[in-house]
Amino acid sequence: xxxxxxxxxxxxxxxxxxxxxxxxxxxxxxxxxxxxxxxxxxxxxxxxxxxxxxxxxxxxxxxxxxxxxxxxxxxxxxxxxxxxxxxxxxxxxxxxxxxxxxxxxxxxxxxxxxxxxxxxxxxxxxxxxxxxxxxxxxxxxxxxxxxxxxxxxxxxxxxxxxxxxxxxxxxxxxxxxxxxxxxxxxxxxxxxxxxxxxxxxxxxxxxxxxxxxxxxxxxxxxxxxxxxxxxxxxxxxxxxxxxxxxxxxxxxxxxxxxxxxxxxxxxxxxxxxxxxxxxxxxxxxxxxxxxxxxxxxxxxxxxx
Amino acid sequence: xxxxxxxxxxxxxxxxxxxxxxxxxxxxxxxxxxxxxxxxxxxxxxxxxxxxxxxxxxxxxxxxxxxxxxxxxxxxxxxxxxxxxxxxxxxxxxxxxxxxxxxxxxxxxxxxxxxxxxxxxxxxxxxxxxxxxxxxxxxxxxxxxxxxxxxxxxxxxxxxxxxxxxxxxxxxxxxxxxxxxxxxxxxxxxxxxxxxxxxxxxxxxxxxxxxxxxxxxxxxxxxxxxxxxxxxxxxxxxxxxxxxxxxxxxxxxxxxxxxxxxxxxxxxxxxxxxxxxxxxxxxxxxxxxxxxxxxxxxxxxxxx
DNA sequence: CTGTTAGCGCCTTCAC
DNA sequence: GTGAAGGCGCTAACAG
Numbered sequence: 001x002x003x004x005x006x007x008x009x010x011x012x013x014x015x016x017x018x019x020x021x022x023x024x025x026x027x028x029x030x031x032x033x034x035x036x037x038x039x040x041x042x043x044x045x046x047x048x049x050x051x052x053x054x055x056x057x058x059x060x061x062x063x064x065x066x067x068x069x070x071x072x073x074x075x076x077x078x079x080x081x082x083x084x085x086x087x088x089x090x091x092x093x094x095x096x097x098x099x100x101x102x103x104x105x106x107x108x109x110x111x112x113x114x115x116x117x118x119x120x121x122x123x124x125x126x127x128x129x130x131x132x133x134x135x136x137x138x139x140x141x142x143x144x145x146x147x148x149x150x151x152x153x154x155x156x157x158x159x160x161x162x163x164x165x166x167x168x169x170x171x172x173x174x175x176x177x178x179x180x181x182x183x184x185x186x187x188x189x190x191x192x193x194x195x196x197x198x199x200x201x202x203x204x205x206x207x208x209x210x211x212x213x214x215x216x217x218x219x220x221x222x223x224x225x226x227x228x229x230x231x232x233x234x235x236x237x238x239x240x241x242x243x244x245x246x247x248x249x250x251x252x253x254x255x256x257x258x259x260x261x262x263x264x265x266x267x268x269x270x271x272x273x274x275x276x277x278x279x280x281x282x283x284x285x286x287x288x289x290x291x292x293x294x295x296x297x298x299x300x301x302x303x304x
Numbered sequence: 305x306x307x308x309x310x311x312x313x314x315x316x317x318x319x320x321x322x323x324x325x326x327x328x329x330x331x332x333x334x335x336x337x338x339x340x341x342x343x344x345x346x347x348x349x350x351x352x353x354x355x356x357x358x359x360x361x362x363x364x365x366x367x368x369x370x371x372x373x374x375x376x377x378x379x380x381x382x383x384x385x386x387x388x389x390x391x392x393x394x395x396x397x398x399x400x401x402x403x404x405x406x407x408x409x410x411x412x413x414x415x416x417x418x419x420x421x422x423x424x425x426x427x428x429x430x431x432x433x434x435x436x437x438x439x440x441x442x443x444x445x446x447x448x449x450x451x452x453x454x455x456x457x458x459x460x461x462x463x464x465x466x467x468x469x470x471x472x473x474x475x476x477x478x479x480x481x482x483x484x485x486x487x488x489x490x491x492x493x494x495x496x497x498x499x500x501x502x503x504x505x506x507x508x509x510x511x512x513x514x515x516x517x518x519x520x521x522x523x524x525x526x527x528x529x530x531x532x533x534x535x536x537x538x539x540x541x542x543x544x545x546x547x548x549x550x551x552x553x554x555x556x557x558x559x560x561x562x563x564x565x566x567x568x569x570x571x572x573x574x575x576x577x578x579x580x581x582x583x584x585x586x587x588x589x590x591x592x593x594x595x596x597x598x599x600x601x602x603x604x605x606x607x608x
Numbered sequence: 609c610t611g612t613t614a615g616c617g618c619c620t621t622c623a624c
Numbered sequence: 625g626t627g628a629a630g631g632c633g634c635t636a637a638c639a640g
Binding site: 012013015016017019020021 | 632633634635636
């Protein structure tokens with residue numbers, strides 16, 4: 001019988017199966033944008049675990065646009081995805097639209113860009129360890145005036161960086177100077193503005209830690225325009241360890257590796273656990289917060 | 305009645321609708337990789353048109369792996385997508401797996417990386433115009449010895465570049481020299497090898513056109529290691545006009561813009577036409593080949 | 609253990 | 625016009 005079926009080229013109809021089983025084997029993934037390798041790597045990790053487990057991935061970008069993010073949430077829900085993996089847009093400050101998933105009992109795991117909501121599951125980098133290494137590294141090179149160009153305050157990632165920064169300074173007995181903490185909206189202009197603020201200080205920093213490599217590249221470009229000798233007058237360190245910086249003239253001396261691929265894997269694995277558990281719920285809800293350790297990668301010994 | 309439905313928060317079940325309508329409103333997109341902005345831009349174009357027309361996009365990467373590409377083709381088919389948009393992997397040399405879609409009557413539009421198959425629909429750049437501009441530009445700066453680092457020969461994109469190159473040289477009355485045409489598998493090593501071949505020639509080229517900006521960056525890196533003064537001793541021109549090159553020390557002087565976003569839009573629009581027509585087929589199959597004109601963008605006047 | 613059947617949620621058809 | 629019913633392709637439950 002199976003022979004005949006195979007001969008006739010029979011193929012089960014997924015739509016019918018989904019319909020019948022009340023599950024689609026589809027998971028939705030929302031990332032801010034795919035034009036940053038960090039998110040592509042996370043997606044790669046997600047895909048690899050998902051495909052291995054016969055899940056189909058619905059991948060889409062909010063493009064850091066809140067309206068679009070809301071529409072995508074809606075679209076995912078009406079596609080009846082079995083679960084969601086989300087990294088929020090940098091402009092997202094209200095989280096009502098994510099409540100929808102709770103209502104439909106669709107498990108959600110946030111990653112990297114985590115909203116400031118109670119009772120959520122998430123996977124992120126533990127930046128504290130990486131920042132400590134970074135400050136230790138800079139301190140070892142006798143830097144005492146270390147600045148931080150941070151990201152938007154609504155992102156947990158920014159709060160983490162700020163806290164980690166202050167703690168690590170303390171551990172290295174370096175006095176925290178508020179004027180050395182500036183912020184950017186992650187745009188080229190915002191970062192240029194932040195860098196100019198730092199350069200206009202009476203006492204300029206001798207080292208700058210940037211929110212990520214793209215911010216670092218913009219900051220470096222700005223610094224060069226002001227005739228700063230990059231990694232001589234001011235040493236740059238950043239987050240994400242993007243390979244693209246290798247091609248730039250003055251890459252940051254070191255970058256905090258956040259293991260995006262592994263973040264993707266872990267997020268997908270956690271989501272599968274939650275989807276499996278779904279239905280036969282335990283009476284006490286347990287929230288999972290997975291933190292992957294970060295690590296400072298020293299990129300090159302040319303200068304600094 | 306509708307009021308009540310809305311009040312109760314009724315939501316149609318997509319799975320049931322798909323099942324019943326024998327269409328899923330899903331389209332599959334296979335790209336080689338998302339770590340190149342070119343493909344991200346194409347995807348953006350696709351998404352924008354797709355969402356506007358209530359299509360869900362199943363986006364996935366072959367990662368330039370033929371096995372994976374085959375698996376994705378299979379997965380897409382068993383998800384019963386209504387249509388496919390495909391850019392093939394650089395290693396794809398046999399096209400049997402794409403025949404599957406014909407069998408299931410799923411329309412396919414290829415884009416950018418087009419297989420060498422008969423009877424296919426595709427959207428691509430008309431590179432000839434851009435290459436002509438590029439050679440004209442170089443010729444205007446008195447370059448007579450212009451080399452081409454081309455991509456894998458199985459890609460139509462490579463054949464286009466080769467042909468366009470030869471034609472444009474002829475038009476500018478520059479003699480074509482076979483030794484000035486080298487190839488790369490697009491890897492850093494392959495490109496380095498190609499560049500070394502060019503540098504080892506008795507008569508070195510004074511200008512190099514690279515397959516794309518990533519190849520250009522690798523070639524430039526290699527050239528610098530050989531103490532070539534980039535854009536002085538050898539002028540670099542490339543394809544794709546990726547913004548990332550702005551951050552590099554010596555970006556190519558010019559790049560041929562291929563309008564990836566528009567390619568994505570056009571590909572999706574064409575696919576929708578084909579999906580609509582599906583079923584009530586015209587007796588004579590018509591193959592659509594859309595060619596978007598490319599254009600040389602001169603990036604900077606610093607040197608060259 | 610194998611074979612039959614009911615029904616998932618929607619849309620389309622047909623009867624009224 | 626409105627309303628009831630059949631069936632899409634599959635699976636799970638149940639009968640033989």
